[in-house]
Amino acid sequence: MIRRNIQLNEQGRLRHFLTIEGLKRQVLVDILDTAESLSGVTDQTVKKVPLLRGKTIVNLFFEASTRTRTTFELAAKRLSADVLNLNISASATKKGETLLDTLRNLEAMHCDMFVVRHADSGSAHFIANHVAPHISVVNAGDGSHAHPTQAMLDMFTIRRAKGDFYPLTVAIVGDIMHSRVARSQIHALTTLGVTEVRVIGPKTLMPKDVEALGVHVFHDLDEGLRDVDVVIMLRLQNERMQGELLPSEHEYFQLYGLTQERLERAKPDAIVMHPGPINRGVEIESGVADGPRSVILQQVTHGIAVRMAVMSMCLGSHAEGAAA
Amino acid sequence: MIRRNIQLNEQGRLRHFLTIEGLKRQVLVDILDTAESLSGVTDQTVKKVPLLRGKTIVNLFFEASTRTRTTFELAAKRLSADVLNLNISASATKKGETLLDTLRNLEAMHCDMFVVRHADSGSAHFIANHVAPHISVVNAGDGSHAHPTQAMLDMFTIRRAKGDFYPLTVAIVGDIMHSRVARSQIHALTTLGVTEVRVIGPKTLMPKDVEALGVHVFHDLDEGLRDVDVVIMLRLQNERMQGELLPSEHEYFQLYGLTQERLERAKPDAIVMHPGPINRGVEIESGVADGPRSVILQQVTHGIAVRMAVMSMCLGSHAEGAAA
C-alpha cells in the first residue's frame, strides 16, 4: 500500500505546501514556472489578477512575524483574495479554546486557506492532517523544521540568475542546526539537481546527521566557499548569541562573516543570497550585502511571485478535484 | 403618542440591530429569510456579492474579541464592503477624546455602520441614540445585556434543523445571569413562538426575575432536559469560577455538564447548540460537542449568513429612506 503524500491531491497536484521533503522535481518546477508567469503581475500598472477573487485566506500566526505576514498578505491581495490576519496567541487560546476548535470554526466560516506560522516544528503538518477537505494549508515557518516558500523563492532567484540548477555548487553558511530555511533549501537544491550542496558553520551549530541529507560539511568558511556558484548566508538569531553555542558576535563575524575578500574564493560570477532581515556586520559585511553580486532584494521581489504561485496552485487543485 | 422603536426606520424596516427585545415576529422572520437567501453565497466559487460595495463598516471594539470581530469582518467582506477595525481602548480615548467625539469623527468620514462591542450593558443603545441619521449600529455584545446576532444565528440553526419553532421545547443551560446570549435567545424564542423555553442552572447564576420573561426555571439538569427538542449550552466564563458564585469546574460539570447519558433525557432527535468557544469537560463533554446531535459548527457557518443579512438589511433601509 502506498501512502499518498498529504501535500498532493488524488491527481498528484499540490493541495498543501508544508515542506519540500518528499515532493518530486516536477512539482517544484511547476511552482517555479507558475511563479514565472505570475511575476509579470507586479510590473503591471494594476498589480492584480482575479485568480482568487472571493476566496478567504487566513494568516494564522501563532508566532509574530510582520515581515512574513506582509509578503503573504500582499501575494493574496494581488490574487484578489480576501485576507484575514489572526494572531492566535492573543485571542482564542486565551479563552481556553483548543487549536482544533479554532480550526473547525474557521472552516465553518468557509475560509479556504490557512497560512500557518508556529514556533513548534511539525505544527503545519498537524494542522493539515486535521483540516476539512476544502482547506489548503501553507507552512510559513514551523519551528526549526521547514520554511518551504522561502526555499522556493531562493530556487526561483537561483534559476533566474543561473538559468538552471545543474551544474551548480551551492554553499549555505551559518546556523544550520536551528534553521528551517536551510533544511528546506537543502531538500529543494538536491531535488532540483544541483551538483553539490555544501553547509558551512561551527560544529556547535551543525546538526549531527546533516550529511545524510546529501550535503558536504565544512567548518572553515574559506575552504567551503572555494569555487561555489551560489552563497546563501543564514541569519544569525540573536537569541543564539546569548547561549553557550556561540562566542561573541564579533568573533562569529571573524570566522563566518561574509566579506568582500572571502567572497573572492567563490566563482567570479557567484551570487550572494540571504533570507533577511540582515544582521549587518554579524553574518555579512554591508559592502557584500549591497554589492553587485548580492541578489538579496531580488529574493524579496520573487517571494511575492512564488507565494502567489503556491497559493493559486493549492486552491486551484480543489477546483480540479471538484470538476473531476 | 407612540414612541417608535429606535431600531426601526419610518417604514418599520430595520435600521439598527441592538436587541431582540421589542422587535415583532415578522422582523425576525425577515432576518432569517434574508439569511437563507444569502447563505448560498458562501457555497459559490466566488464567495462575494456586491450588495455593500463602497460602504464602510467600522468594527468599533471597546472589548477585544477576535472571534466575533472575525465573523463580522468576513460577513462585511463577502458583501464587498470596506472594513475598518478599531480597537478603541488603545487609541483615541488614550488621548482623552470622548466617545461622542470619536463617533462624530467617524461619521464625518462617511462611515456607514458601526459594529459595537462593549463591556458595558446599554452602550450599543447609547451609541445608536447619538449617531447621525445615515449611520446604522449593530450590537456585537454589550455587557450582560444582549448579543442579538448570536441569538439570530441560533434561531436560524433551529429553523434549519426543525423546520419551524412551534411546537418546540428549548432548554438553555448554564450561567443565565451573566449571559447576554441567553437574554437575547429568550426574547427571540418567545417572539418566534416556541412552545416552551426552559432555563437551567444553579440558583447563584439565575436572575431573580427571570420567570417574568416567560421561561420555566429548573435547577436540576436531568429534570430540565426531559423531552426537550433543543439544548443550548452556555459558555461558563472562567472569571466566574474564581468568585464565590460557583464551586470548582469539576463540581460544575458533575451538576450541569452535558454528557451523552444526560442527553438521553431529551427527545431522540434533539439538537445540541453552544455559542462557542467551548470549554470541553466543563459545560459539555467532548463526545457530545463532536457527536451526531451537535450543530455547533453549523451555528458558526450560519453566523456569517445571519450577519450578512443584518448588515444588508440595516444599510438597505437607508437607501429606501432616501428613495422615499
Add this chain to the structure above:
Amino acid sequence: MIRRNIQLNEQGRLRHFLTIEGLKRQVLVDILDTAESLSGVTDQTVKKVPLLRGKTIVNLFFEASTRTRTTFELAAKRLSADVLNLNISASATKKGETLLDTLRNLEAMHCDMFVVRHADSGSAHFIANHVAPHISVVNAGDGSHAHPTQAMLDMFTIRRAKGDFYPLTVAIVGDIMHSRVARSQIHALTTLGVTEVRVIGPKTLMPKDVEALGVHVFHDLDEGLRDVDVVIMLRLQNERMQGELLPSEHEYFQLYGLTQERLERAKPDAIVMHPGPINRGVEIESGVADGPRSVILQQVTHGIAVRMAVMSMCLGSHAEGAAA
C-alpha cells in the same frame, strides 16, 4: 544650478508630499481643486473610484495614531488601493533590521507609496531621499516639523467657507512651538495669500524666530482675536502640562481657552477650526466646539478628500513620468 524640490518630479508635478514649505501657490491650488473634484465620491452610494486600483499603499507608522492612520486608510480604500498597515516599532526594528533595509524590502515587494508617521522631525524627508524612483512618500506628521495633509484640509475648509484666501485674517492659537500643524498651516496660509496670519499663545510656547515666517505674534487672546475671519485652535498636548512650560489646565483655559464670549471679538461670520482630538474645557469650550461657527467636523470630512487628492496626484505623477 537650481536644486529641484525633492517633492516635485521633472515636470514639476507632485511626487512626494512632505511639507508645504517650498511649494508654489499653484501646486497647493491644484491639491485643493483635485480634492474638490474627489469630494463628491463620499456622497455617492458606492463611495469608491478605481483611480488607484492595484496600487499598494503602506501606512508606515513609527508612532501610533489610530486617528490619522484611519483617515489615510479610508482615503486609500476609496481610491481602490490595497492598504498595508505596518507598525514598525513592534516588528522589524525589534529584529535589528535598519530602517533603510525595511524600506528596501517594501520597495522590492513593489509597494507604491509610504505614508509615514514618525516622532522625529525630518524623518519623512529622510525616507523620501532614500526611496526608489517608483515610490512616493506622504508625510503624516513628523515630530514638531510638518503635517502637510492636515494643513491642506484646513485650507480646503477655509476655501469652502470663505470662497478665497484674500483678504482674510487668520489666527492660530495655542502651543505654536511644538505644533507641526501650526508650522504647516502658516506656510500654506501665506503661500495661498491671506492678508494676515496671527499666532497667539504664551511666551513659553512661542518659537523665538516665528516672526520670520511672516506672522504677527500676540500673547493676549482677546487682542489677537479682534476682527479675525478664521480662528484655528491647536490641541494642547497632555505631556506639555506636566512640564514647566505651562501652569495648570485650568489656568491655561482662563488665558487661552476659546469661549463664546471671547469669540465675539472675531468677525461675526468667523469660523472656528481645530485639528482634533479636542480637549474640551482645556483649549476650547464645548459650546464653541459644537456651536454654529465651528467647522471642526467639516475638517474631518474634507480630510478624506484632501488625502485622496494628494495620493492620486503623487501616484499619477509616476504614470506621467513613465509616459514621457
